[in-house]
Amino acid sequence: MSQTVSPQTIEELQHLLRTAHAGGSPLNVYRQGRHEGVTVDLAKLDAVMEIDAANLVATVGPGVKLGKLAAMLAEQKLRFIPADTPFYHDRTVGELFYQGCANLSSLKYGSTKHFLMGSEVVLPTGELLTTGGKTVKNVTGYDFTRFFNAPFTDFGITAKFLLKLLPLPETRRALAVVFPGVDALLAFARDLKDSRVVPAYQVWVDDVVQAIFQDAVAGQLALLEFDGLQEETAEQGQIATILIKKHGGTVREEMDGSGQTAARWSILYRPTDKYILTDEYKMAFTAQGEFIRAFYQTAERSGLKAGLFGQVSEGKLSIALDAALPPEGFLAEVAAAVGKAGGICAGKYDRLAGKKPAGVLAALEQRAKAAFDPREILNRPAAAEVK
Incomplete structure (x- = not known):
């Protein structure tokens, strides 16, 4: 120890x-x-x-x-x-x-x-x-x-x-919205982008992740908040409400900046007994549908209870598993699906696993590490971790 x-x-x-x-x-x-x-x-x-x-x-x-x-x-x-x-x-x-x-x-x-x-x-x-x-x-x-x-x-x-x-903003408006499916959620996010309405945040939590951490709702959960001047926030909220209805969504909860809806899902951003990898996958907004379908197929083949969450408006997706560790080969297959969709992996998993950096900037980072920490005092990788 x-x-x-x-x-x-x-x-x-x-x-x-x-x-x-x-x-x-x-x-x-x-x-x-x-x-x-x-x-x-x-x-x-x-x-x-x-x-x-x-x-x-x-x-x-x-x-x-x-x-x-x-x-x-x-x-x-x-x-x-x-x-x-x-x-x-x-x-x-x-x-x-x-x-x-x-x-x-x-x-x-x-x-x-x-x-x-x-x-x-x-x-x-x-x-x-x-x-x-x-x-x-x-x-x-x-x-x-x-x-x-x-x-x-x-x-x-x-x-x-x-x-x-x-x-601090003058006012805030937070929404918890349920959409009937992933396609409806992505269509809403696309229309919101086209309308030039930019939420303070927009987080998607799929039905699998909901089931992993609590009772699932019947659909895809989107958490949004708008902030700014009172008139601006009201206008943004009105546009969002129209688009929510257009894509079959239902507002489950609405609050004026209390943050309780978001706080309920802060569990996704702190250590738990589940396996969570945040902000690992990044891709073009238009490529997410292809990747999401491939991800669910991979999880089904692997027999895993695995879901997705993240910032769909920016193409930043994360995974959660009903397990303490990812099974061998699963994340490699997911990474391949990311690449096929034209996206990239941020490399966070490799870092957490203790592997040395990879990619175009790896050589530069390793030279800097050798210059400032030649004895590898800080977070020295074990021999078994270096690949």
């Missing part, structure tokens, strides 16, 4: 890395459950050091829960977009950036990486590196902030994040 340490200050984290570097001892960060090396738990680095409302920047530690941050910001009429939906409230800021910078509101507000203004990174030698700053003019030349905080890149441990903030 591996030992777990929980540094409470940046200085303690620096000392831990210096000691590990000197002895060549591996440290596991955001990789619980590994048997070799010491596991570093950053939960106690959970200070919200500053909320600078004038510059719209918050400075926080990696252990800050996004739900806590959202509540504190709301008191000042502010928000950090990725933390603004209840889906991610159980995730920490450090996990958010390390595990792929997920953001259900990216279609409207942009990707999470653009909400990171700066950071303080503890290198494997224990040195502290400062990147970026509170203003855009501090980010010139090479973008080291996003370089050191790219998903699954173990060049150091970020001990402080400078996050870009936005004002």
Whole structure:
């Protein structure tokens, strides 16, 4: 059983890395459950050091829960977009950036990486590196902030994040809608895109995933939220309601920004006893129907209870299995279906399995890893994991 340490200050984290570097001892960060090396738990680095409302920047530690941050910001009429939906409230800021910078509101507000203004990174030698700053003019030349905080890149441990903030919207309108089938759901999403209405988020949960986690409803569940000025939000909601009816959908629940509907499905974005792989598959919007049909056929052949969920408006899909681990060969067959539909796999599964990076940027990443962590102190892959 591996030992777990929980540094409470940046200085303690620096000392831990210096000691590990000197002895060549591996440290596991955001990789619980590994048997070799010491596991570093950053939960106690959970200070919200500053909320600078004038510059719209918050400075926080990696252990800050996004739900806590959202509540504190709301008191000042502010928000950090990725933390603004209840889906991610159980995730920490450090996990958010390390595990792929997920953001259900990216279609409207942009990707999470653009909400990171700066950071303080503890290198494997224990040195502290400062990147970026509170203003855009501090980010010139090479973008080291996003370089050191790219998903699954173990060049150091970020001990402080400078996050870009936005004002809270004037109003919000949340809908839970059921469609009779996948084709109807996709047709609705297509028409919504054509209408130029952009929801704050739009999440699909298929009937299989619903059955895995709770009693299934009779159809495909879509969770949407619109935000902005009151007049704008009302108009968007009216257009969406017309399109919902057009495609045979039924509004099961409607709320003014309470977030309860989304909170119910936050289970899809936190650890459970089921196998969940979020934001792994990316493809053109028009290719999703082909892939979804292939996925269900693969699951049926494999005898699996496996379903899909995700951001259909952006072609970002995820899977959930009624199992703790995926069976041998299943995900490889799913990946082949993604490729056939012209999409790509984000590589998250390979990262979680401990494999070394693959793809066009793999060589560059490996050279950077060798430069900053030549002794492979951080998340050293076991010999059996390297393929």
